[in-house]
Amino acid sequence: MPRNSYFQFKQFRIVQERSAMKVGMDGVLLGAWADPSGAERILDIGTGTGLVALMMAQKNRSALIDAIEIDSDAFLEAVLNVQQSPWNDRIRVECCSFQDFAEQTERKYDLIVSNPPFFAKDGLKAPAQNRAQARHSHTLSLAELISRAKSVLTPNGRMALVLPFESLTEIESLAKSNGLYISRLCRVKSNPVKPNFRILIELTLKEHTIQEESLMIEFEKHHDYTPEYMELTRDFYLKF
Numbered sequence: 001m002p003r004n005s006y007f008q009f010k011q012f013r014i015v016q017e018r019s020a021m022k023v024g025m026d027g028v029l030l031g032a033w034a035d036p037s038g039a040e041r042i043l044d045i046g047t048g049t050g051l052v053a054l055m056m057a058q059k060n061r062s063a064l065i066d067a068i069e070i071d072s073d074a075f076l077e078a079v080l081n082v083q084q085s086p087w088n089d090r091i092r093v094e095c096c097s098f099q100d101f102a103e104q105t106e107r108k109y110d111l112i113v114s115n116p117p118f119f120a121k122d123g124l125k126a127p128a129q130n131r132a133q134a135r136h137s138h139t140l141s142l143a144e145l146i147s148r149a150k151s152v153l154t155p156n157g158r159m160a161l162v163l164p165f166e167s168l169t170e171i172e173s174l175a176k177s178n179g180l181y182i183s184r185l186c187r188v189k190s191n192p193v194k195p196n197f198r199i200l201i202e203l204t205l206k207e208h209t210i211q212e213e214s215l216m217i218e219f220e221k222h223h224d225y226t227p228e229y230m231e232l233t234r235d236f237y238l239k240f
Contacts, residue, residue, distance in 0.1 A: 099140070
C-alpha cells in the first residue's frame with residue numbers, strides 16, 4: 001500500500017503527512033470487519049490518523065465515537081481528518097494515553113476497537129520515537145489493554161482487535177483471565193502459499209458460540225484480490 005501524504009477512500013480522506021503509522025492493511029481490515037451495528041457509543045483506542053473511527057462512523061450512522069491517541073502528531077491529523085469528514089459532529093478525538101482515559105472516564109462503550117502496538121517492548125525498536133511508540137507495546141501492553149478495556153465496556157459490549165497470528169494463544173489466555181469470551185475469530189493470510197499472519201478477534205463479557213472464519217487477501221498473483229476480500233472492503237476502497 002503506497003505511503004502517500006493522503007489516502008482517499010470512497011467517503012472520506014485520510015491525511016497522513018505527520019503521523020508515524022500511515023494507512024495500512026491492518027487498520028482497513030479491522031474497520032471493515034468490526035461490527036458496530038446497534039452500538040450507541042464506540043471507543044477507538046490508538047486511533048492514529050482516525051482511520052478506524054471514521055470507518056465505524058461510516059458503518060454506523062448514529063453512534064457517538066471517542067477516539068484517543070497518545071502521539072501529538074497523529075492526534076492533530078486525526079482531528080483534521082475527522083473535521084473534514086461527513087461525521088465530524090459524532091467523533092471526538094482526545095490526545096491522551098488509554099491508561100489515563102480509562103481512569104478518568106465515566107462513559108461505558110458498546111464497542112471498543114483497537115489496532116494496538118504489535119511488537120513486544122524488548123523487540124527491535126523503530127528508529128523514530130513516535131513510530132516506535134506506535135509499533136511497540138512499551139506504552140500499552142496487550143494485557144493492560146484487555147484489562148482496562150473491560151472496565152469501560154457495557155454489559156453487552158464487544159471489543160474488536162487486529163493482532164499478529166502469533167498472539168492468538170496470548171489473547172485466549174488474557175480473555176480467560178479477565179472474564180472475557182471470544183465471540184468471533186477470523187484468521188487472515190495474504191495468499192495461498194503464505195501462512196496466517198493476522199487475526200481479527202471479537203471479545204465479549206458473555207459466552208457465545210465462536211463464529212470462526214478465514215480470509216485470504218490475494219491469489220498467487222499480486223493485486224489479484226479474492227472475492228471475499230473485495231466484498232469485505234468494497235464500501236471503502238475506491239478500486240473496488
